Amino acid sequence: EYTKENTGAVMKRYCKNPAINAVLNYYETRAAEEGVIANLQVDLPRPLPLSDPEFCSLIGNIMENAIDAAKNALEPARKFSISIRIQNDSMLYIVSSNSYDGQLIQDTTGENVIFSSKKEKHHGIGLQSIRETVDKYNGTLRISTTDTEFMLDIAIGI
16 A cells, blocks of 8 residues: 555555565566566465565565676566466475576585675675575575576475
8 A cells, every 4th residue: 555655556466465465566666677577476375384574585585686687687688587386285486587697606605605696795695595594494495507597496395
């Protein structure tokens, strides 16, 4: 209601959870402002094992990283997609892919490799936070890249 009154924008309803809808709408708008084409597919028919703040932080970090990287890709390839779904009533899947400029920094910190498209000192913190949340729920995180695309696959048992 606040968003509609103050910006005239109508929030899309991706699922029954208003907090998740707010995060998805925010980052979809941010992607458009950055010239990034966003494709969001969400199928969350029931509550998740993660708290709202944890889940919103998780998807917010994923989307922020993806948009930040995609906005630097060559046009017209500035794109980002995320799919969030529950499969077989037992597994939460989050699959994200985004374009990027092909410049990727890899820092090894302990046993983890942190990827970043940022040159700043504290790059990779969003991905580290994603990894910590996935690990907390004994999930799996798979990262893969090509010269122009960064992909993130997460599976968490529910």
